[in-house]
Amino acid sequence: MNVICRRVVRGTTVVAWIGVLVLSGFSAVRATEPPLSLHPENPHYFLWRGEDVVLITSGEHYGAVLNLDFDYVRYFDELQRNKLNHTRTFSGLYREIASSFGITDNTLAPLPERYICPWARSGTAGYADGGNKFDLGQWDPAYFARLHDFMTQAQQRGIVVELNLFCPMYEDALWAVCPLHPNNNVNTTPDCPREEVFTLKHPALLDVQLALTRKLVQELRPYDNLYFEICNEPYFGGVTMEWQHRIIDEIVAAEKDFEHRHLISLNIANGRAQVEQPHPGVSIFNFHYCVPPDTVAMNYGLNKVIGANETGFRGRDDALYRTEGWDFLFAGGALFNNLDYSFTAKHPDGTFLDYQSPGGGSPELRGQLSILRDFLCECRPLVALKPDDTVILRRPGELQVRALVAPERLYALYVHDSLPNNVPPERLQKTWEVSLALNLPRGRYQAHWVNTKTGAVDKSETFDHEGGEKELAAPPFTVDVALRVVRH
Numbered sequence: 484m485n486v487i488c489r490r491v492v493r494g495t496t497v498v499a500w501i502g503v504l505v506l507s508g509f510s511a512v513r514a515t516e517p518p519l520s521l522h523p524e525n526p527h528y529f530l531w532r533g534e535d536v537v538l539i540t541s542g543e544h545y546g547a548v549l550n551l552d553f554d555y556v557r558y559f560d561e562l563q564r565n566k567l568n569h570t571r572t573f574s575g576l577y578r579e580i581a582s583s584f585g586i587t588d589n590t591l592a593p594l595p596e597r598y599i600c601p602w603a604r605s606g607t608a609g610y611a612d613g614g615n616k617f618d619l620g621q622w623d624p625a626y627f628a629r630l631h632d633f634m635t636q637a638q639q640r641g642i643v644v645e646l647n648l649f650c651p652m653y654e655d656a657l658w659a660v661c662p663l664h665p666n667n668n669v670n671t672t673p674d675c676p677r678e679e680v681f682t683l684k685h686p687a688l689l690d691v692q693l694a695l696t697r698k699l700v701q702e703l704r705p706y707d708n709l710y711f712e713i714c715n716e717p718y719f720g721g722v723t724m725e726w727q728h729r730i731i732d733e734i735v736a737a738e739k740d741f742e743h744r745h746l747i748s749l750n751i752a753n754g755r756a757q758v759e760q761p762h763p764g765v766s767i768f769n770f771h772y773c774v775p776p777d778t779v780a781m782n783y784g785l786n787k788v789i790g791a792n793e794t795g796f797r798g799r800d801d802a803l804y805r806t807e808g809w810d811f812l813f814a815g816g817a818l819f820n821n822l823d824y825s826f827t828a829k830h831p832d833g834t835f836l837d838y839q840s841p842g843g844g845s846p847e848l849r850g851q852l853s854i855l856r857d858f859l860c861e862c863r864p865l866v867a868l869k870p871d872d873t874v875i876l877r878r879p880g881e882l883q884v885r886a887l888v889a890p891e892r893l894y895a896l897y898v899h900d901s902l903p904n905n906v907p908p909e910r911l912q913k914t915w916e917v918s919l920a921l922n923l924p925r926g927r928y929q930a931h932w933v934n935t936k937t938g939a940v941d942k943s944e945t946f947d948h949e950g951g952e953k954e955l956a957a958p959p960f961t962v963d964v965a966l967r968v969v970r971h
């Protein structure tokens with residue numbers, strides 16, 4: 484299964500499902516267990532289907548639902564093959580165009596008349612990217628059928644979906660193709676600057692946004708593999724915090740009578756920021772491009788999940804995103820998503836490698852993130868772990884070291900070179916031979932040095948220790964290596 488630390492129940496790992504819930508004419512499988520939640524014993528991690536979970540993926544660029552040419556079943560099969568358990572997708576209100584951000588065959592930029600969104604087309608010609616204008620007073624049954632199938636296919640493969648509701652218009656060309664733009668609908672929406680779309684300045688726009696929020700909350704009620712993110716990168720394009728809080732309030736109100744409620748995520752910053760006056764309805768605080776991941780420590784006191792739900796503009800090499808994922812989760816985060824440009828509409832299985840996009844992504848990287856998943860499974864229960872670098876008494880001066888610790892039981896360490904963006908190739912070939920000095924209590928231990936690129940245990944040793952400083956020598960490695968020390 485794709486779920487990290489999945490429990491074997493009654494001799495099988497197959498999830499038990501009961502019944503079929505019919506909603507708005509579409510069938511959706513209803514889970515017997517509540518949706519993804521914060522773990523009650525340690526809310527820095529998730530609880531899902533009875534187990535403590537972190538979410539790890541290297542996923543497509545958020546267009547899996549709105550792009551009719553994208554085969555999300557083949558995409559999910561590839562994630563499942565690598566034991567990755569997360570994907571991020573946009574609701575369809577925001578879309579991009581072919582030239583956006585230099586991304587080759589961008590899944591978020593569908594071909595003309597291959598774009599589907601929550602609203603039905605009207606009988607009036609004139610949408611900016613081909614076809615008829617939208618009627619913001621009518622839902623499109625075909626869109627919701629696709630959305631339900633998308634959620635069900637992910638659910639069956641143990642994949643959690645982040646549904647991102649909104650996204651700022653980064654430039655006028657993106658506002659020009661949005662269904663909310665007055666030129667693209669028959670509902671006479673306000674002709675306002677793109678920077679005012681996600682504010683409280685225009686009640687007519689807000690009404691449409693709130694209606695969409697309520698509709699999606701109702702449609703997706705039965706799915707256990709879901710959380711909502713309010714807005715992608717709201718710190719661009721004029722999005723106000725007051726508007727975000729209004730959307731959060733609408734989700735909370737729409738779910739108030741639900742037996743189980745879904746988590747809500749807020750995207751805080753690119754890099755790092757201190758969360759001030761958090762909305763009580765938010766359970767996940769997500770960051771983009773947070774290298775190094777010191778934003779986790781800055782916000783650890785919130786006692787909520789801290790996530791890195793986007794990276795992918797640092798260059799082509801897999802090592803950049805492998806090290807970023809390991810480093811973030813060892814800092815105490817619980818969610819990591821890399822933008823994987825090997826997924827396109829023509830290559831939904833992630834085999835496209837001739838891209839000129841600003842980041843990376845490959846079958847090899849997904850396999851390496853699977854190794855991260857497996858390593859953390861061996862450290863379960865995750866809820867016993869806390870970031871604690873005080874266990875490290877002496878570290879290699881040129882390398883970074885992080886520790887996740889379950890005191891008196893397990894010590895997990897990650898050692899890596901801090902790679903710059905667009906890293907020189909020779910840096911990736913450098914061989915390191917280093918030792919760590921750890922402060923360990925008295926006991927008998929097993930230590931395993933794990934190759935982050937192959938998953939192999941490159942060196943193991945068993946030792947008795949009287950307590951205090953213990954030096955452990957790593958096997959030769961390039962870029963990074965992981966260490967798991969277990970006390971018996």
